[in-house]
Every structure is written in structure tokens, then in C-alpha cells.
Amino acid sequence: MKGKAVRYNKWGYIFLMPFIIVYVVFQLIPMVTTIYNSFFENYMSGLNQIGPNFVGFDNYVSLFSSGDIWIYAKNTMILWIMCFIPQILLSLLLGAWFSDVRLKLKGARFFKTVIYLPNLIMASAFSMLFFTLFSDGGPINSILMQIGIIDTPYKFLSNVGSTRGLIAFMNCLMWFGNTTILLMAGMMGIDTSLFEAAEVDGATSTQVFFQITLPLLRPILVYVMITSLIGGLQLFDVPQILTNGTGDPMRSTMTLIMFLNKHLYSKNYGMAGALSVVLFIITGILSLVIFKVTGNDKRKG
């Protein structure tokens, strides 16, 4: 009997093989070479290839001392915060409404379908669409002028505030549906007897929300926030297409991944490597937090 179990269990390894082989070739090896590259001077100066020469931590030193990374990290954080705060507030509100049995909203399925829709749209096409809609002679300016809010076209993509606002707005639009559905699933999972007891005690729905729903939702809120932060660090498609890779006006919308992309295109592999490692460490730490918050439950389940 025992021999039989062992014979079956070798199939565990066999079925794991494709995953492991592909993971090692296409993710682990690239990760190791990325880290390896970060210790070498390796770039094109005009037509001359410089390096690769081993330079130790020089790439990291010049990465942090040049100052650019701080500007782009700040941009990335600002864009994330501008996107996340309205997103989480709206998602909490909608989630609470959708899961409120007393409210009995009609057409919940329709609304869920609609709010999730933007998440599936190709980010590059969506950005191109917003670029044309919000261009100086585009439909939005045309509408605003027709209803008389403005006299001359507003240059959405020449002002720092409005460009950042557009990027944050688009990301918020693309992700709040996803967040709403996640939060709602969490709210549905709360023991309904708690709500009934609160109702008997005469609690208003606002009190129920702040005293019962929110505290019980904390693990999911942490999960949503950190996955959103990791997603925010990867912000690329929308600002890249909207600003054609320039991060204009005045590099105010240049994100970390756009910076990485620039190094990859100019074949400055040393700097690209160092930047990748920094981003890897940050996401690694954030993943560990998620793992701590939710991972333990998962393994038990």
C-alpha cells in the first residue's frame, strides 16, 4: 500500500515539471542575469559600446545620486495616490450598497457589468482614445466650448495637474470595478447575524458600516491596497502612450517603469539592471506583507 502511494506521488513531480522548467528559463534566469547586469557598466556611447566592465555598486550609486529616480518615484507615488484614494472610497461605497440586503438595489448585475468593463480595455488603446478626446481640438474641448464653460480650448496635456489628473482618472476608472467586486465579495462573506443583531439594537447603516463592516474587512483592505500599490509601481501603458513616452509636461508624469523602458531602449543595461533590482526589492517587500496578511490562511485552507 505504501509502495503504491509513493509510485503515485512521483506524478506530483511530473505534473510540476512544465511549470518549473518554464519558470526557470523565462523568469528565474532572466532575474539572475538582470541582477548580474546591475553590477556592470554596459551602455552605448554614440556608436561605441562601453563595457561590460565590472563596476560593483557604481550603477546603484549613480542611479540614486543623479536624482532622476527620486523625481520619477515621486511622480509614480503621486499618480498612485491620486488614483487610489478616490478608487477605494468609491469602491467601499458601492460595495456597501451592493451588499446591503435592506437596500435591495435593482439592476445590480447590470451595474457590476458596467463598472468592470473598463478593466478589460486595452490600456494603450484607452490612452490613445483619451489623448484624442482631450487634445486641444478634440471632442471634450469642443463639448466644453459648446456648453459655454470655456471660451478657448483648455490644454489638458500641457498642464501638470490636468495631465496627472487624466492619468489618475483613467487608472481609477480601469480599476475601481475590480476593487468594488473584491470588497463586495468580502462584505458578502461577513456573518449576516452580526448585521441583524445591529439592526435589532437600532444601529443606523452608517454605524453598521463603520463599526462592523470596515473592521471585519481589514484583511481584504490591506490586500487591495498593497496589490494596488504593486500595480501602481508598474504604471506604464497609460502615461507612456498618453505622453508618447516623454512624461511631459516637464517630466511630471514620467514613471519608474517608463524610466526603465527608456534604459532598455537605449541599451544602457547597467542602469536598467540596477533600477530593476531596486523595483524588485520594493515589490518583494510588499509581497511579503501580503503573504503575511493573507498567506497563512491560504495554506491552511
Add this chain to the structure above:
Amino acid sequence: MENMNQETTKGLGIHARRTIAYVVLAIVTFFCLFWFYVLFINATRSNGELQAGFSALPSNNLIKNWTNLVNGTLPIWSGLLNSLIVATASAALCVYFSTMTAYAIHAYEFKAKRFIYPFILMIMMIPTQVTALGFVQLVSKMKLEDSFIPLIIPSIAAPVTFFYMKQYMESSLPLSLIEAARIDGSGEFRTFNTIVLPLMKPAIAVQAIFTFVSSWNNYFTPALILHDDKKKTLPILIAQLRSADWLKFDMGQVYVMIAFSIFPVIVVYLILSKHIVQGVALGSVKG
């Protein structure tokens, strides 16, 4: 926002709260759909009409814009075909092998499982961008630039899909069933293909859609790998459109091109929306 909510709900009854909810939902719906409405309208208008200003009603130039676009410089058809090939192949490989990986962890007891499972959960969140440098170097060493292989094969190792499949198996794949198949003399590989896969159909459908869509929409990696015009996927063509001197462009064509990349996904989504929305909720952590 919450303060506002507080003030209005304290004194108001259920009807007033319901009204507020519907008003907010109507506004949200407007912001979700308005852009696609404008896109549709503008795709039907000629360049001249578009320059003249916005109109809420469609015109009759959709087909003309479309033929202009197809006869223009952008390789639309090959872009569509390339996107379809990459996304379909990725989705198929991803769901098949993720189910297989999940099955390995779910159905068997073996030594390495103790650390492989937590390891896969740990790497779940690592973005592909941070290994892009090594990936590009590897691809060029393997002489796989301008090939779809580096865009398709890596989807075999998809930790997120794996995790979803694992969760689904826990709730709907009893080990006794596999035991029964063994007693009937079914080989392990056959059991997986003929018993496990059909049982996993709902999860496979949801994940196939997600993988297809994310591959269809992916811009970062394909842009680093595909340089030949004939090999480019739709997102790269869109980016090319953006970097072209767009003022000289026929705007009608630009809108048709955007619509062309967006609307197939919208149509598929509307047909399958019920499963997709449920799927997102299922994939969440159980608080």
C-alpha cells in the same frame, strides 16, 4: 464622501438612500460608458466632420474610414492576426498547464511540495517588468526576436492562474474521485485529461478569458521583442499611431483603429460578463 453619506443617511429613510444610490450609480455608469460612446460616434465621422466639432449623433463614414485605414500604412490585418495568435495560444497553454500545476499540488503528497507551494505564492506578485532586462537578453541570445514563442511559452508558468485553479480544486475536486479513477485502472495522466479537466471547466473558462484579455492588451513585453512590422501586435500599432505626426492623420481612421482594438473585447465581455464578474469575486482572498 463618507461624511456626506453619514449626514444624508442618518435622517433619511430607505427610499431616500436608495435614490441616492441610484443617482451615484447613474453618474458612475455615465463615466464608464461615455468614452466608448464618443469613440463609436467619432469612428463614424469623416475627418472634416471631426474637425468641425463634436456631435452626439453618428454620421455615415464608418465604412469609408475603415477602408482608408485598411489601405493605409498600418498593417492592421496582420496586427489583428498576430494579437489573436499570441492571445489564444497563451490562454490555452496557461489554463492547461496551470491546472496541471495546481493538480500536482492538490492531489499528490511529495517532499518538495512543502516549499514549492509557498514559493509559488511568494513569486505571484513579482511583476514581469523587473526581469525584462534579462528576458530581452535571453530572447536575443536564443535568436527568438520577432518570434511569438517568448510571448506565448512563459504563460505556462502563471502563478496567479495556478492559485485560482488551486482554490477552485479545493472546493470542487474531491480526492475520492481520483481514487475511484485509479481503482478503475485509469493512468494518472489520463485521469487528469479526462476527469480533472472537464470538472475544472468553469474555472478554466474564467481564467482563459482573463489570460486572453491580458495578453491581448499587453504592450510592454511585445514592444521589446517584436520589431518587424509584420509581427507587431495591436497595442504596438496603437503606440506607433501615437508617435506618428497625428495632426496630419485622418482622425476618422484613428478612431476606427482604436475602436477596432477595443470593441472585440467589449463584445466578448458582454456575452460572458456573468461568468467574468463572478470569477473576479471567486479569485479574491477569503477574508
